[in-house]
Amino acid sequence: MTSEPPDPRDVDADPESVARTILLDQLAGRARSRRELADKLAQRHVPDELATRLLDRFEEVGLVDDTAFAHSWVEGRHAARGLAPRALAQELRRKGVADEVAREALDQLGSDELEEAARVLVRKKLRSMERFDDATKTRRLVGMLARKGYSPGMAHRVVKDELGEHEAPSGPDI
Known part of the structure; x- marks a missing residue:
């Protein structure tokens, strides 16, 4: 377990060293935006001038991008x-x-990729919706896609297509 670095306001602590430790600890788990790091430094009472200088340096060496x-x-x-x-x-x-x-x-997300992702989400959710009528399924599926940021047009089109395929018979019963 990582121990918390000392507070930069402590008389014995070197504020720059403490601030560097905070930044490196934050970056150890995952990449973070400059503002996330600045907010963390402010929360830990690192002076703004020092925080800006360190964040600029971390950007120069590619640790913050x-x-x-x-x-x-x-x-x-x-x-x-x-x-x-x-x-x-x-x-x-x-x-x-x-x-x-x-x-x-x-811009790296293409429309075909987005539509396929929406279809995957709808198919996955449809498995647990057998007991509902089509209107309820449609409402819930379109709502789910809307909450995930899909446009209403794409959401309705994908849900309509997937409900049609889901309800269509898979072949002749013999």
């Missing part, structure tokens, strides 16, 4: 949770990633 962070975040969250650009953009905004950087990262 909002562009790489955004690309990695989009790829990972889309693959793991099936999130669409709208939801991913909100997450990146909350993490302090600039809109233009987020837009660039979101």
Whole structure:
């Protein structure tokens, strides 16, 4: 278990060393945006001037890179949770990633890839919805896709297609 670094306000602690330890501890688990790191330093009472200087240095050496962070975040969250650009953009905004950087990262998701992800989500959810009528299934599935950031048009189209395939007979019964 990692022990907490001392408070930078402690008389005996070297504030720069403490701040570096905080940053390295934060980056050990996963990549983080510059603002996430700045917020953590502020929470730990690191002076703003020192925080800015260290964050600039960490950027220079490539340990903090909002562009790489955004690309990695989009790829990972889309693959793991099936999130669409709208939801991913909100997450990146909350993490302090600039809109233009987020837009660039979101552009890596193609429309075919998004539609296939929506279909996978719908098929997975359909398995547990046998007891519901089509109207209820449609409402719940479209709602699920909307919460994941899919456009209403794509959500309705995918749900309609998947319900049609799900209900269609798989072949002649012999």
